[in-house]
Amino acid sequence: MNPATQRPWRIAVIPGDGIGTEVATAAVGVLEAAARAFGLELDFVWFDLGAEKYLREGVSLPDPVFEDLRDHYDAIFLGALGDPRVPGQRHAHDILLGLRMRLDLYINQRPVKLLHPDLTPLKGKTAQDLDFVIFRENTEGLYVGVGGTFKQGTPDEIAINEMISTRRGVERIIRAAFEHARGRGLKRVCMADKANVLTHAHGLWQRVFKEVRAEYPDIESRHLYADVAAMELVRAPEDFDVIVTSNMFGDLLSDLAAQLVGGLGLAPSGNVHPGKAGLFEPVHGSAPPLAGQDVANPFAMILTGAQMLEWLGAEAAGAAIEEAVRQALAAGEATRDLGGTLGTRAAGAAVTARISAG
Numbered sequence: 001m002n003p004a005t006q007r008p009w010r011i012a013v014i015p016g017d018g019i020g021t022e023v024a025t026a027a028v029g030v031l032e033a034a035a036r037a038f039g040l041e042l043d044f045v046w047f048d049l050g051a052e053k054y055l056r057e058g059v060s061l062p063d064p065v066f067e068d069l070r071d072h073y074d075a076i077f078l079g080a081l082g083d084p085r086v087p088g089q090r091h092a093h094d095i096l097l098g099l100r101m102r103l104d105l106y107i108n109q110r111p112v113k114l115l116h117p118d119l120t121p122l123k124g125k126t127a128q129d130l131d132f133v134i135f136r137e138n139t140e141g142l143y144v145g146v147g148g149t150f151k152q153g154t155p156d157e158i159a160i161n162e163m164i165s166t167r168r169g170v171e172r173i174i175r176a177a178f179e180h181a182r183g184r185g186l187k188r189v190c191m192a193d194k195a196n197v198l199t200h201a202h203g204l205w206q207r208v209f210k211e212v213r214a215e216y217p218d219i220e221s222r223h224l225y226a227d228v229a230a231m232e233l234v235r236a237p238e239d240f241d242v243i244v245t246s247n248m249f250g251d252l253l254s255d256l257a258a259q260l261v262g263g264l265g266l267a268p269s270g271n272v273h274p275g276k277a278g279l280f281e282p283v284h285g286s287a288p289p290l291a292g293q294d295v296a297n298p299f300a301m302i303l304t305g306a307q308m309l310e311w312l313g314a315e316a317a318g319a320a321i322e323e324a325v326r327q328a329l330a331a332g333e334a335t336r337d338l339g340g341t342l343g344t345r346a347a348g349a350a351v352t353a354r355i356s357a358g
């Protein structure tokens, strides 16, 4: 789906905190090379949002900035948010979860693909076995922030976070997963839930799944409880094409899945709503211990850039970026989390050079 109506595409870059700035800089360099190679016009506008600004000015995502992001961009390209100096990660909550919720980006699409055979810790599994996508519900569940505390700081303290599932919210993410499968010629959709415990919220997921899957008789569908899904991802990843799941379980399963193909340094994601501008960010966070040392792996952010271009409709450029990362990995051009010796900037430059060389 292509939300952009005309070129140049306007991309809002929010580098954010910690390694976010470093990986965003490397990835924008790659995107600029891809734009030159493929005749795309990408107009990048950098936004100073994150912990520094929050600590300096006390603001996270001011309304005029939110409205600008909402109204004037084809996509948002975000590094990471999170800083140990900010109590409760208030700024990250406002910016990251705020954008997901307020822009109603209900699909968190997290592809999982093995780009080099040596990167999986699973014995005997190949690139054919490790190629699936997680459709994580992104606007409801345990992430709604509904709840509160009572008698805080006393022995009688009560703390509540409510899990919200709506008929509309559940149906649209399940339908998106089936549509994705059908559109890509994928054969299998698996829902991961805990309807055995969360009888109300995930009872609804079960009922909606049964209804929606009846409309897609061409696609094999099954459900697994989320705990078993975690186990099955390790035992038989080849059994999955599309996994659809709730917000919190999607968060957990996507980190597990990332490690099956080399770790968070290689895991891209997009927060999208067909027809709207999306928010693209790596699955990883701001990795404070790595920040400022030029050691973070920029490939997750670079692959996120590829995912963004594909979403915008520049499929060939997106595919070329993924291929350049694949070739860089094959040549051992990687950061130290993958056993390489390159720094963030050099790893980004290695991908850029491959794209520029055609």
Ligand code: NAD
Pocket (backbone or CB within 6 Å): 019, 023, 079, 080, 081, 082, 083, 084, 089, 092, 096, 264, 265, 281, 282, 283, 284, 285, 286, 287, 288, 290, 295, 296, 297, 298, 300, 337
């Ligand atoms: P993290 O993803 O930052 O780090 C987890 C582990 O993975 C660490 O060992 C880290 O060194 C490693 N890692 C992550 N990205 C890497 C990369 N690109 N290259 C090499 N190694 C990498 O998760 P965390 O430590 O739990 O969280 C740190 C902060 O980031 C917290 O404030 C958290 O809330 C935030 N966070 C933000 C996002 C986001 O902005 N989308 C996502 C996850 C966590």
Ligand code: IPM
Pocket (backbone or CB within 6 Å): 092, 096, 097, 251, 283, 285
């Ligand atoms: C992710 C992150 C976020 C989430 C945090 C930082 C709020 O872990 O994008 O996976 O839980 O969604």
Ligand code: MN
Pocket (backbone or CB within 6 Å): 251, 252, 255, 283
């Ligand atoms: Mn996460």
